[in-house]
Amino acid sequence: MTTIYHMAAAADWQAALQSGSYAGTPDDQRDGFLHFSTKLQVAESARKHRAGRTDLVLLTVRAEALGEALKWEPARGGQLFPHLYGPLRAADVARAESLPLGPDGLHEFPWDKPTPGVFPTRLTDGYRSFLDGRFTGEQARYEMLARAGQRPEIMVIGCVDSRVSPEVIFDAAPGELMVVRNVANIVPKYEPEAEGSRSQHGTSAALEFGVQALRVKHIVVLGHALCGGIRAFADDNEPLSPGDFIGKWMAQIAPAAEKLGPQGKKNFDAYLRQLEFASVELSLQNLMTFPCVRILAEKGQLALHGAYFGVATGMLLVRDAVTGKFEPVTGAVPGRMPLRPAGS
Numbered sequence: 006m007t008t009i010y011h012m013a014a015a016a017d018w019q020a021a022l023q024s025g026s027y028a029g030t031p032d033d034q035r036d037g038f039l040h041f042s043t044k045l046q047v048a049e050s051a052r053k054h055r056a057g058r059t060d061l062v063l064l065t066v067r068a069e070a071l072g073e074a075l076k077w078e079p080a081r082g083g084q085l086f087p088h089l090y091g092p093l094r095a096a097d098v099a100r101a102e103s104l105p106l107g108p109d110g111l112h113e114f115p116w117d118k119p120t121p122g123v124f125p126t127r128l129t130d131g132y133r134s135f136l137d138g139r140f141t142g143e144q145a146r147y148e149m150l151a152r153a154g155q156r157p158e159i160m161v162i163g164c165v166d167s168r169v170s171p172e173v174i175f176d177a178a179p180g181e182l183m184v185v186r187n188v189a190n191i192v193p194k195y196e197p198e199a200e201g202s203r204s205q206h207g208t209s210a211a212l213e214f215g216v217q218a219l220r221v222k223h224i225v226v227l228g229h230a231l232c233g234g235i236r237a238f239a240d241d242n243e244p245l246s247p248g249d250f251i252g253k254w255m256a257q258i259a260p261a262a263e264k265l266g267p268q269g270k271k272n273f274d275a276y277l278r279q280l281e282f283a284s285v286e287l288s289l290q291n292l293m294t295f296p297c298v299r300i301l302a303e304k305g306q307l308a309l310h311g312a313y314f315g316v317a318t319g320m321l322l323v324r325d326a327v328t329g330k331f332e333p334v335t336g337a338v339p340g341r342m343p344l345r346p347a348g349s
């Protein structure tokens with residue numbers, strides 16, 4: 006589901022409600038299409054084209070509802086913007102809400118401030134889309150999984166990063182992947198008795214469940230490019246909070262950094278990439294410190310893998326078990342089109 010936005014003059018929108026159809030702003034009429042923006046683009050569109058206007062209504066539209074008349078075309082700075090060729094039916098507008106100016110004189114979008122007690126509309130919209138689409142196709146599978154229980158064969162240890170969702174990257178159906186995510190996809194060492202580590206056993210508990218109860222056959226440690234956790238370790242910044250939870254958690258990758266050696270003259274970004282790979286390697290070693298993992302791996306009943314997702318490129322690299330090198334799982338990423346910006 007892609008959500009797109011248009012800022013209409015309140016009077017024009019009122020007229021559209023009467024007639025059932027909205028013809029756009031004078032600029033839209035001059036250009037021959039209605040200008041829309043994604044959520045990431047709309048604040049800048051407001052600053053550039055609607056500054057100071059107090060009569061605006063923000064229209065929220067599901068891009069899919071507009072069909073072929075909606076084209077994604079390069080505009081400002083080469084970004085793709087949604088352009089609607091033809092009028093907008095009022096019935097296709099999911100929401101229309103006034104767009105006030107904030108104290109700083111800039112428009113205040115509905116998502117700028119959370120409303121306490123109000124569940125995010127992004128989630129209710131997304132859930133509706135799931136019910137109408139994916140759930141319909143997979144209802145039988147859900148029912149079967151509820152009856153028979155889950156039996157995923159693959160466990161993925163991934164990062165909390167919102168761009169690196171294992172179920173999305175591996176196109177997984179419900180029940181196929183057991184996923185545990187933490188900051189920087191780290192597997193801690195097996196430390197059942199270690200002092201002060203009582204609060205760091207979330208991943209170990211998930212491993213115990215995946216390996217001992219679900220009997221997964223594969224464990225994949227999925228690293229990724231541009232990892233904020235790895236950067237936090239390499240940067241010498243102040244902790245984000247007095248608890249310094251990220252600092253303490255990320256300190257676990259110190260052995261990987263030591264093995265890599267100092268950054269020296271290396272470009273910082275290149276050093277971060279190396280550390281991302283080294284950290285996956287360390288997590289694979291740490292996996293083998295868990296007796297349940299080691300025993301099953303040695304018996305050939307459990308296989309451990311390292312992988313790395315390129316985010317911007319969509320490229321997946323997989324660690325070669327013999328050479329330890331990360332190699333592309335396919336050749337070029339097929340059919341790469343200019344990326345459509347996420348709608349919301």
Ligand SMILES: [Zn+2]
Pocket residue numbers: 164165166188189190229231232233234235
């Ligand atoms: Zn990350």
